[in-house]
Amino acid sequence: MKKSNDIFLETVHNIQQTYGYIPEREINQLAEKFDQPRAKIYGAIKFYSMLYTEPTGKYIIRICDSLSCHLKDSHDLLLAVQDYLGLEDGETSSDQLFTLEIVECLGHCGEGPVMMVNDKMYTELTKGKALEILQDCK
Amino acid sequence: MKRLEIDNIEVEVEPGTTLLEAARKINVNIPTLCYEEELSIFGGCRLCVVEVNGGELLKPACATEADDGMIVKTHSPRVREVRQTLFELIIASHDISCELNCLTCTRQSSCELRVVAEDIGISRMRLNPIYRGLEKDFSSHSIVREPNKCITCDRCIRKCEEIQGIGIFANSARGPETEVTTFQDKGMGNVECTNCGQCIISCPTGALHEVYHSEGVWDALYDENKHVVVQTAPAVRVAIAEPFGAEPGTVATGQLVSALKRLGFDGVFDTNFTAYLTIMEEGTEVVKRVTENDNLPVLTSCSPGWIKFIEHFYPDYLKNLSTAKSPQQMFGALAKTYYAEQAGVDPEDIVVVSIMPCTAKKFESRRPEMNGDVDFVLTTREAGMMIKSAGINICDLPEENYDNLMGVSSGAGDIFAASGGVMEAALRSAYYLITGEELEDIDIKPVRGLTGLKKAEVPINEDLTLKVGVAHGLSNARKMMELIKEGEEFHFVEFMACPGGCIGGGGQPIRADMTSEEALQKRLEGVYSIDSSKKMRRSHENPMIQKLYDEFLGKPGSHKAHKLLHTEYTARGLN
Amino acid sequence: MVIEKKFLKGNPLKDISEYDFPGLRRALSLGQENVIQEISDSMLLGRGGAGFPTGTKWSLALEQAGDKKYFICNADEGEPGTFKDRFLLEERPLKVLEGLMIGAYAVGADEGFIYIRGEYDLPIKIFREILEDARDEGILGKNIFGSDFDFDLTLVRGAGAYVCGDETSLINSIEGKRGISRIKPPYPIQEGLFGNPTVVNNVESLACAAEIINKGAGEFVALGTDNSRGTKLVSLSGDINLPGVYEIEFGCGTLEEIINDLGGGVSYGNKPKFVIPGGLSTAALLPEELNCGYSYEDIEEAGSSLGSGAIIVVGESRDxxxxxxxxxxxxxxxxxxxxxxxxxxxxxxxxxxxxxxxxxxxxxxxxxxxxxxxxxxxxxxxxxxxxxxxxxxxxxxxxxxxxxxxxxxxxxxxxx
Missing domain, CATH: 1.20.1440.230 (NADH-ubiquinone oxidoreductase 51kDa subunit, iron-sulphur binding domain)
Known part of the structure; x- marks a missing residue:
C-alpha cells in the first residue's frame, strides 16, 4: 500500500507547507527518494502552477480571469488589485507580503468574480471588498 | 505475424512492430522529428501521423502498433495537409529571424528541419515566428544551448537520460512556456553534465552546439609571433572528410595533415604519439598497483566525459583512477616543454590546438590543474568548417605526413578511437613490462546480457591473471561501477563516455541523412581498415617514445613524468 | 417549465456517523459481477465529459488479470464554467466515497486515490476528515463490513494544472511525473497507475453509481431519454441571473428553458449572443439553436456536445x-x-x-x-x-x- 508520504505530489505539498516553497536541497532529496534525476524532479515541480521553487509572498493572491468570471467583470477587479498592490501577474512585492497571480478557473464560476488569498476563497467580490481583504492582510 | 496494408501494399510484420517500422520495411518514408530509433517513444511532434482505417483521428505511426487488417494511408491528401500545417507551426516556434537564421546556424548543412521540409514538400509558410526571448546558456566550457532554436522534441532529454544514464535535462513549465532546461535552470556548466556532447548529436536543430574555439585559432594563425601547433586525435581522421561529402569512415589522415599545413599551422602532430605515452604511464601504473594491490581496479582516465561522470557520481572511486593525463593534455604539456626546447621556441609563444571528436575535451583543457597547456580544442565539425572556409576541399588534397618528433604513428594507436582500444594497447605494454615478452593475442569476449560491457581474463604468468573490463557509453559505465561497488573483481577497467568510444564522440560530424548508429558503424570500419593496413607496433616499441624517455622524461613513472604527465581529480558530487 | 429532478442532490451528507453506506453494503452482498451488471443496466455514461459507459469500463477492468488494481476518483475539475463536482464534494462527499468504494469492490481494486484539484481547499479538508474517520470506523481497511473486501484510499492534492483532469495525465501526476497525457493504447484499464490496471471515474459518475446501487438501476434508467439516462448536474454561469448547480433530468426541457426557468434568464442584454452548452471544449450554439432538448443526442444533433454539463451564457452585446x-x-x-x-x-x-x-x-x-x-x-x-x-x-x-x-x-x- 502506498502511504501518502510515498506520493510525490503530497510530499511536495508538505515541503511547501513547511518552507513556503521547494528549496533546492529538498529537490536533491526528492531525487534520491524517488530515484529520478534531479532535473526531472525540478521539471515536474515546474509543471504545476501552485508549486514554487522560489520564495513567494506571505499571501498568494489568485484572481480568476477565465470566461465566466470575466463576464462578471473580473478584469476590473484585477486592475484594481494590480493597482493597489503595484504588481503584475506573477510578481512578488518587495516586502515579500504579496504574490499576485492571474489564474484560470477556480471552480466558483457561479459566484464570480473570485479571488483566493492563500487557501481562502472569496466570491462575488467587488473592488471595494477585495481591497478591504488585502488591507486586512497588511 | 500481423498482416496489414500500407499505401495499398500488403505488409507482414512481427507483432509489436510499429506502423513507422512497418512502413520503412516497404521503403515508405514517414517524416519524423521527435523519433530516434534508440530512444523511447515520445509521440510529440505528430509529423508521423497517418490515416488508419479511414478514421477521423490520425494516429502517430511511431506509437501505433501494426495490427491485422489495418488499412493505413501514410500520405493521403488529408495527412499531407495536416503535416504541412504542423510543419508551419514547428517553424514558427523555431524563431527564424535576421539574427537567427539558417545561414549562420551551426547546422546549416545538417539541419533535420530542412530534410523534413523536403520530405513533406513544404509549399507554404504563413505563420509569424513567435519570439520567445530565452537566454542562451553559456555556462559550460563545452556546450552552448540556444533555447530559442529548440523545438522541444525531447531528444536531448531522452539521450542524456536513457543512453547516458544521467538526465541533466528536463522539460520545465507547461503550455507555451514549456522548455528544456537543467536543474534549477542553473545551466549546463553548473550541473552534473559530463560534456559528452551526445545531446548535440541528437538535436535535430542548432539548439545545441559546441563552444566554438575557431575564432581563437584563426587569431593565433594570423598572429605572426605565435608558433601554432596542432594535434589530431585518431577518431578525427575517419570523419573529417564527411563535411566535404565523403562517406563516414573515409580515411583522410594524410589529407587532414595537408589541409592543416595549408591553414598555416607550424607543426601538425598525431595525438597517437601521446596516446602511446599515456599507455606507457598508465601501463606502468597498472603494473605497480596490481603488484602492490593498491586501490584496484585501476580505472582509465583518458575520456574526459567519463572523468566528469565519476567525479559527480562515484567520487569515492577517484583514488582508483589512473593519474595519467589524457593524450590531449600530455601533448599540451610536452609541446610547451620538450617540443619548445627542441624547436627553440619560447613556450610563451606556443599555441597548442587540438582537433578532437569530443566536446568534453574543451572542458578538460580548461581544468585548472591542466595549466592551460592546450589553448584551443576544435571538434571534428569545427575543423571541417575552418578548412572549408579557407577554400580547401580536403578530398582533393594530396596526402602529407605528420611532422616528426611527435608524429611517428603506427597501427595500434588508431584503434584508440574505438572502445576497447586503450585497454588492448595498455595490456600489451603491461604484459611486456611484467614478463619482458610480447603478448600476441588478446581475446576480449563480450559478456552475455550486458550490452556495451565487456569483460576478459588475460593470463600474464602462473601467479597472475589480469581481470579486465571495458565499458563505453555512460549508462554502461554506471553498470560497470555498480559491479565494482558490489565487489566484482577487476584489475583494470577502460571507460569511454561515448557509445562506441571516440568515433561516436559528441564532436563528430552530424548526419542528417543517416542515423548516428549507421555513421558509427562506418567510421568503425574505417578505423579498423587503418589498423589492418599498418604494421602493428607496441607503445613500448615506438622509437620516438623511447627517445623521449631517454632524452627528457627518464623512465615511465619518473618524477618528471609525474610532474608533466599526471594529474588529480575533483570530488564534485551533485552540488 | 423545467424543474429540478433531485436524484443526486439532497441534504448535506458529510458526517460519517450519520451514514450507513447502504449502497456499499448492498454491493458487497450482490457480488462483483452483479454490481457491474446493475451499473450496465442503468446505462450510466461517464459524467466527466467523454461519456464512456461506466458499466463497460468496470467490466473491462474486472476482466483484467493481475492481483493489483487501482481505482481513482478524478476530482480535478477545472474546465472554466464547471463546478458541479465541487458541489458534490462539498455537499455529498459520502456518496462520492460510497460510489468509489462500490467501484473498487466491483473491479477488484484494493487501493484507491481521490485526486482533488489543489485549489479546492474546502473539499480537500472535508475529504481529509472523512478519510480519517472512515479508517477509524473500519469503513476503510480490512474486511470492510465483515466482507472479504479490503480497501484503502489516499487523498492526493493536485497542484494547479487543468490538464491533469485527463485520466492519463492524472495517472502521471499521481506517479510524480509531469501531468502530460500518455499515448493510448495501452489504456489505463490495461496499464495505468504504476503499470497496473486502473479505473478512473469522475466524481459525479461515482455519486450516480452510489445512488444506482442504493436505489436500484430501475429508478435511474426510468429517468431521461433512450440514449441519456438519469439526471445531470449542470453548472450554469456567465451572463445569467441565477447561476449555480442544477440537477436536470435528461430530455425534460430545452437549453432555452434551462436558461430561462432555472437560470432566471439572461443578465446582460435581452438575449444571449450565444451559449456554450458543455464547457470550453464544445461548440457555441446561437439563440435560435437553443430550442434543443437537454440530452447527449439532442445537443450533438444541434452541432455541439453536452461535455461536462457546463452551460455558459454569453450576453448579446459582448465583444x-x-x-x-x-x-x-x-x-x-x-x-x-x-x-x-x-x-x-x-x-x-x-x-x-x-x-x-x-x-x-x-x-x-x-x-x-x-x-x-x-x-x-x-x-x-x-x-x-x-x-x-x-x-x-x-x-x-x-x-x-x-x-x-x-x-x-x-x-x-x-x-x-
Missing part, C-alpha cells in the same frame, strides 16, 4: 474577440506542452487573436485558423488538445459578418 481571447488563453496556458500541434497551435491562435482586438480577420487568416484547427483535431495527442479549438472555430463559423472582412469586389475579380 467576440475578447471572449475568443479568454478561451484561447485558457487552452494555450493549460496545454501540457508535449505535442506540437496543441502547444504551438494554441499559441499561434492566441497570438493572432491578440493582434486583432479592433480589426476584422482576413479570409486568409480565417483559413489559417481553420487549418490549425483541423491539424489539432486530427493530430493532437489527447482529448484536451483535439477539442481545444472547437469553440473558437464555431464562433468564427457562426459570426462571420462580425469577425471576418467582407470579400472586396476587387478580390472577387482576382479570384475568378
Amino acid at each position: 467576440l474577440v475578447e471572449i475568443l481571447l479568454k478561451v484561447s488563453r485558457f487552452y494555450m496556458d493549460e496545454t501540457c506542452g508535449t505535442c506540437f500541434p496543441c502547444r504551438e497551435g494554441n499559441k499561434q491562435i492566441n497570438f493572432m487573436l491578440n493582434q486583432h482586438k479592433n480589426k476584422k480577420f482576413t479570409r486568409q487568416e480565417v483559413e489559417i485558423i481553420k487549418d490549425i484547427g483541423d491539424a489539432i483535431a486530427a493530430a493532437a495527442r489527447c482529448g484536451l488538445g483535439q477539442t481545444s479549438l472547437s469553440l473558437i472555430e464555431s464562433i468564427f463559423d457562426k459570426f462571420p459578418e462580425e469577425l471576418i472582412e467582407e470579400v472586396r469586389h476587387s478580390e472577387k475579380v482576382r479570384n475568378r
